[in-house]
Amino acid sequence: MSVVNRKEIMKLVMKLRTIDDVLLQGNEFRIYTKTRRRMLLELTVIFGVFIPFLCYDSYFFGQLSSLTFESMSRFSNVINVTTVIQFLWGMRFFKHRLRLLNRKLSAGFHSHPNNTRKPKGTSHSEIEKRFRGLYCRRLEEGCGLREIYGVFRKDNIKISTVLPISDTKHSDFSTLHRNISTDQVSYVLNLRSTYNLIYEATLLANSVYGISIIFALVYCFVSTVSNTYYTILDSFRNFDKLENKLSNIQYYVSTHILWVIISVGKTVAVSGSCHMVEEETKALANNLQKLQLHHLIRPDVLLQLQQFSTQVAENSIHFTAFGFFSVNLSLLYAFIASSATYVIILIQFRLN
Numbered sequence: 001m002s003v004v005n006r007k008e009i010m011k012l013v014m015k016l017r018t019i020d021d022v023l024l025q026g027n028e029f030r031i032y033t034k035t036r037r038r039m040l041l042e043l044t045v046i047f048g049v050f051i052p053f054l055c056y057d058s059y060f061f062g063q064l065s066s067l068t069f070e071s072m073s074r075f076s077n078v079i080n081v082t083t084v085i086q087f088l089w090g091m092r093f094f095k096h097r098l099r100l101l102n103r104k105l106s107a108g109f110h111s112h113p114n115n116t117r118k119p120k121g122t123s124h125s126e127i128e129k130r131f132r133g134l135y136c137r138r139l140e141e142g143c144g145l146r147e148i149y150g151v152f153r154k155d156n157i158k159i160s161t162v163l164p165i166s167d168t169k170h171s172d173f174s175t176l177h178r179n180i181s182t183d184q185v186s187y188v189l190n191l192r193s194t195y196n197l198i199y200e201a202t203l204l205a206n207s208v209y210g211i212s213i214i215f216a217l218v219y220c221f222v223s224t225v226s227n228t229y230y231t232i233l234d235s236f237r238n239f240d241k242l243e244n245k246l247s248n249i250q251y252y253v254s255t256h257i258l259w260v261i262i263s264v265g266k267t268v269a270v271s272g273s274c275h276m277v278e279e280e281t282k283a284l285a286n287n288l289q290k291l292q293l294h295h296l297i298r299p300d301v302l303l304q305l306q307q308f309s310t311q312v313a314e315n316s317i318h319f320t321a322f323g324f325f326s327v328n329l330s331l332l333y334a335f336i337a338s339s340a341t342y343v344i345i346l347i348q349f350r351l352n
Contacts, residue, residue: 008204012201012204012205015197015200015201015204016093016201019097019198019201022190023097023100023194046081046085050078050081054074054078057074058070058074060248060252060255080219083212083213086209087209087213088270088273090209091273091277091319094198094201094202094280097198098280098283099283101194101195102283102284102287104191105191105288106287106291108187108188108191184298184300184301185300185301188304188305192307192308195312195315199315202317202319206320206322206323213270213322213327214321214322214324216270217270217335219263220267220335221267221335221338221339223259224335225339225342227257227260228256228339228343229343229346229347230256231256233347233350234252234256235253267331268332270327271328271329271331272332274327275328277317277319278316278318278328281316281317281318285313288305288308292306292309
């Protein structure tokens with residue numbers, strides 16, 4: 001009802017489900033339950049107050065014009081508010097998942113000491129332990145090995161140990177080192193893949209809600225300008241005429257003010273939610289830069305972090321009204337400035 005591109009809505013839902021399977025990891029029920037309760041509370045409060053107000057408002061203004069026209073106008077307002085609520089829930093999802101991705105990035109590098117470079121001098125006990133474990137695994141797998149005896153000095157005590165050498169072309173030590181570092185590289189690759197899923201989901205959200213958001217913002221702008229104009233005009237020039245014509249002039253004036261507040265509030269909610277998602281993306285990019293600057297990262301992991309940082313910079317998350325203009329706090333500033341300008345121009349035309 002409140003979306004235009006319905007073909008992409010199922011793709012968006014499946015993409016969001018994939019993101020949750022990666023990020024939540026068993027906490028889906030708790031988070032979904034909490035989100036569901038919050039959504040039901042919001043719907044109860046918003047429509048529990050908004051629907052009775054619309055019914056009385058259509059009845060009151062229906063006495064001055066056509067009741068059918070006023071009822072259809074209020075019904076379009078319900079659709080408009082539903083669109084905005086759905087869009088805000090989507091922005092809340094992206095904000096929370098980006099924040100969770102950022103936390104996983106920080107936690108992974110603070111809890112895994114293997115990410116940092118090791119000093120060149122490695123103790124004999126560590127080398128012996130690694131080779132003994134590798135030797136036992138190779139024997140179990142039936143790999144061809146040649147045994148040589150090496151001597152390590154530890155506290156001036158000679159320890160005989162068996163060093164396995166593989167028949168393959170690569171050395172066992174380099175293979176062991178690659179196995180240790182592969183886990184951390186794959187960890188960053190998984191984070192990059194998750195960010196790519198979120199980025200693709202934002203593109204689908206733009207495609208699904210783009211046209212609807214344009215209509216919602218245009219309606220908010222026209223409603224703000226017209227209701228502000230009539231509030232000022234009726235309060236200072238036509239108050240006596242309306243008082244003789246209407247039985248409840250206070251409700252008439254206060255309704256115009258209330259519609260201005262509703263229209264501005266919807267614009268603030270839409271632009272503010274998109275701005276917060278963009279800020280989470282900037283926080284992720286800033287965290288990637290900090291990890292590269294303040295940690296002694298191994299070269300292979302550092303390369304993945306640099307590529308991750310480039311990915312965030314090139315595929316930055318931002319929202320547009322179907323490509324016509326960006327939806328963020330700058331839109332709110334332009335909205336307020338343009339509304340004030342048009343109201344002043346209309347009042348000047350009326351006075352002249």
